Amino acid sequence: MLLEDAQPGPVSLLGSPAASTISGNQAIQLGHKIAVRPHETGEAVIKYGVRIGHATAPIAAGDWIHLHNCASDLDERSNTLEVTTGAPTDTVYE
Amino acid sequence: MNPHGAEIWQGWLRPDGRKGIRNLVLVIYTVECAQFVAHAIAQGEEDVHVIGFPGCYDNAYAIRLMLALARHPNVGAVLSVGLGCEYTQPGRIAEVARASGRPAESFFIQEAGGTSSSIAKGKEIVCSLRERIRAEAVRVPMTLADLTIGCECGGSDGTSGLAGNPVVGRLFDRLVDAGGTAIFEEIVEMIGLKPLLLERAASADARVVLASAYDKAEAYCHAVRQFSASPGNFAGGLTTIEEKSMGAFCKSGTQPIQGVIKVAQQPPHPGLWLMDSVPDAHFMQFGYTNPNDSEGIMDLISGGAQIVLFVTGRGSVIGSPVAPLIKITGNAQTYQRMSEDMDFDASPVLTGGESLDAAANRLLDLVYSVASGQLSKPEAIGHREYFLMYKHQNAPGLKEGCRA
Numbered sequence: 001m002l003l004e005d006a007q008p009g010p011v012s013l014l015g016s017p018a019a020s021t022i023s024g025n026q027a028i029q030l031g032h033k034i035a036v037r038p039h040e041t042g043e044a045v046i047k048y049g050v051r052i053g054h055a056t057a058p059i060a061a062g063d064w065i066h067l068h069n070c071a072s073d074l075d076e077r078s079n080t081l082e083v084t085t086g087a088p089t090d091t092v093y094e
Numbered sequence: 095m096n097p098h099g100a101e102i103w104q105g106w107l108r109p110d111g112r113k114g115i116r117n118l119v120l121v122i123y124t125v126e127c128a129q130f131v132a133h134a135i136a137q138g139e140e141d142v143h144v145i146g147f148p149g150c151y152d153n154a155y156a157i158r159l160m161l162a163l164a165r166h167p168n169v170g171a172v173l174s175v176g177l178g179c180e181y182t183q184p185g186r187i188a189e190v191a192r193a194s195g196r197p198a199e200s201f202f203i204q205e206a207g208g209t210s211s212s213i214a215k216g217k218e219i220v221c222s223l224r225e226r227i228r229a230e231a232v233r234v235p236m237t238l239a240d241l242t243i244g245c246e247c248g249g250s251d252g253t254s255g256l257a258g259n260p261v262v263g264r265l266f267d268r269l270v271d272a273g274g275t276a277i278f279e280e281i282v283e284m285i286g287l288k289p290l291l292l293e294r295a296a297s298a299d300a301r302v303v304l305a306s307a308y309d310k311a312e313a314y315c316h317a318v319r320q321f322s323a324s325p326g327n328f329a330g331g332l333t334t335i336e337e338k339s340m341g342a343f344c345k346s347g348t349q350p351i352q353g354v355i356k357v358a359q360q361p362p363h364p365g366l367w368l369m370d371s372v373p374d375a376h377f378m379q380f381g382y383t384n385p386n387d388s389e390g391i392m393d394l395i396s397g398g399a400q401i402v403l404f405v406t407g408r409g410s411v412i413g414s415p416v417a418p419l420i421k422i423t424g425n426a427q428t429y430q431r432m433s434e435d436m437d438f439d440a441s442p443v444l445t446g447g448e449s450l451d452a453a454a455n456r457l458l459d460l461v462y463s464v465a466s467g468q469l470s471k472p473e474a475i476g477h478r479e480y481f482l483m484y485k486h487q488n489a490p491g492l493k494e495g496c497r498a
Contacts, residue, residue: 048340
């Protein structure tokens with residue numbers, strides 16, 4: 001998880017047993033996640049040592065992990081939300 | 095450290111033996127039509143808080159919650175105000191408050207004459223109730239063992255599960271070690287973590303009730319097609335309910351979970367408790383769990399929490415009646431942007447500038463200060479957000495499937 005907003009390029013990893021830096025592929029905001037290793041579609045996404053969902057698209061090391069490439073195993077609505085704001089796209093206002 | 099000096103402070107001893115950290119008069123409206131008058135009565139009176147129920151048809155869950163607040167340890171006296179048409183009876187609420195030893199009055203607006211005469215009558219009653227509870231107040235020394243603290247999180251982001259909630263979890267560990275009571279809720283934010291939850295059960299019985307509360311919550315989320323994650327959570331970097339759950343669950347600390355209490359129920363003995371606010375099956379299938387943060391906070395207060403810790407990574411500007419809310423953020427940007435509303439900055443834990451233990455000590459000092467009478471930020475600003483809606487939860491003595 002990012003402790004501050006990051007631009008593409010090297011990102012220091014704290015508390016990780018692997019490399020001490022990783023190259024970020026996109027701008028990623030504070031609080032968001034960066035992949036520390038590649039994931040294939042369908043593969044488990046692990047945070048806090050537990051499965052928080054699965055990859056819905058191939059994820060490269062350094063990619064931003066969010067609604068566009070990761071989904072809950074339980075919640076079917078979340079991936080219809082707008083990816084940066086989280087705003088619903090499935091509610092009718094008319 | 096603690097500007098008020100000590101780990102022992104002076105509280106208020108209620109005739110029913112409970113100990114409060116505030117000495118409030120509570121105004122309760124029994125239908126939306128009486129809400130304006132109730133708030134006008136409390137206007138400008140800093141020790142007068144307002145709660146109530148908007149529905150005209152009564153609801154056993156809502157009545158239990160209001161009665162729990164009327165007998166809350168921070169409440170010294172009660173005025174219940176109705177319009178005069180509704181099912182919920184203000185006189186019955188006052189009777190229950192009186193039976194707990196608290197002075198209590200009630201009236202119907204239709205009998206008092208209208209808006210301004212009811213406000214004047216209400217203000218007069220509040221004045222006399224206040225005089226009584228000040229004159230008759232019994233001060234009593236309190237320690238952590240006398241405290242029940244609730245924790246809620248809302249407006250969570252990626253920092254909440256790594257800083258704000260873990261600091262609260264560490265504080266909860268200390269509170270329980272000291273003989274106090276800790277309540278956390280939001281079972282819908284434990285979705286995906288059933289094995290971790292059950293591992294924490296204090297007993298075989300606790301394991302059974304935790305499993306059944308968990309299963310109900312997961313079935314509920316599927317049934318209403320809504321998991322407990324908001325647009326702001328996603329914008330703040332949380333991607334799935336499982337991820338949010340891991341962060342939310344941290345606030346429970348590491349102590350064994352004694353069991354499950356329902357809304358308006360006090361924990362039967364000290365220790366760490368999970369509160370179940372999810373509706374039970376009912377022929378009307380009404381109610382929503384955790385429709386907003388204020389609802390969850392009121393649920394925790396109905397369990398007897400004299401203080402509620404509110405962890406909000408993205409920031410929030412709510413408070414609560416009856417019990418002070420202490421707002422904690424683990425997001426340094428949020429703390430800087432919203433320091434006028436935030437009581438506590440947990441972000442140094444994330445940057446390595448402070449250990450979890452040191453941050454928990456700092457938070458504990460703040461808890462001592464607020465328990466000793468210092469106003470929390472939302473309390474000082476005057477935030478008293480309150481939310482209660484129709485819901486059904488099974489309760490002892492209620493016939494299953496009954497109207498309530």
